[in-house]
Amino acid sequence: MPIAMILASALVVQAPATNENVVEVAYPEMRAGRSAAAIDKIQHADAxxxxxxxxxxxxxxxxxxxxxxxxxxxxxxxAASTDRYRLETASGSWVDSRTLAREALAMLDRGAFDSPRFASR
Structure with missing residues (x-):
């Protein structure tokens, strides 16, 4: 799998499934590329x-x-400075939350989120 594909899928994360409170991360909206809906859903979730x-x-x-x-x-x-969690990514991998946050910062610095190819995933 090309590195760009791994990063793109790795940055859409899900909260780990446990018996504890579920964290709202707007996973369906994120996968569908509905960013405004995801923002609204996350902002109105349990504080x-x-x-x-x-x-x-x-x-x-x-x-x-x-x-x-x-x-x-x-x-x-x-996210890079908060407690560490192991997060399940959209591709099914489990990754350290700080690692994902640093990768996201690097992608932001490169302008990777401006790419139509990324946004369409």
Whole structure:
């Protein structure tokens, strides 16, 4: 699998499935490329999970796709500095949340979220 495909799929994360509270990350909206709907859904979810890295990363991706790079950067930086979690990615891999946040920051710096190819995935 090409590296661009791995990164694109790796950055759409799901909260790990457990018996604990489920963290709303707007996974269906993110997969469908519906960034505005994802932002709305995440922002109106349970505030107790506001600093969960899966939520922050997906919110950052949605902001980046909408062209709001300042807010996207703030979300990725927050995710990179919060508690570590192992997150399940869209491709089924389990990855450290800080690693995903750093990859998202690097993609933002490269302008990778501006790519129509990425946004269409």
């Amino acid at each position: 107790r999970n506001a600093d969960h890295p899966a939520r922050l990363i997906n919110l950052g991706i949605a902001y980046a796709r909408e062209g709001n790079t300042d807010r996207a950067r703030a979300m990725f930086e927050a």
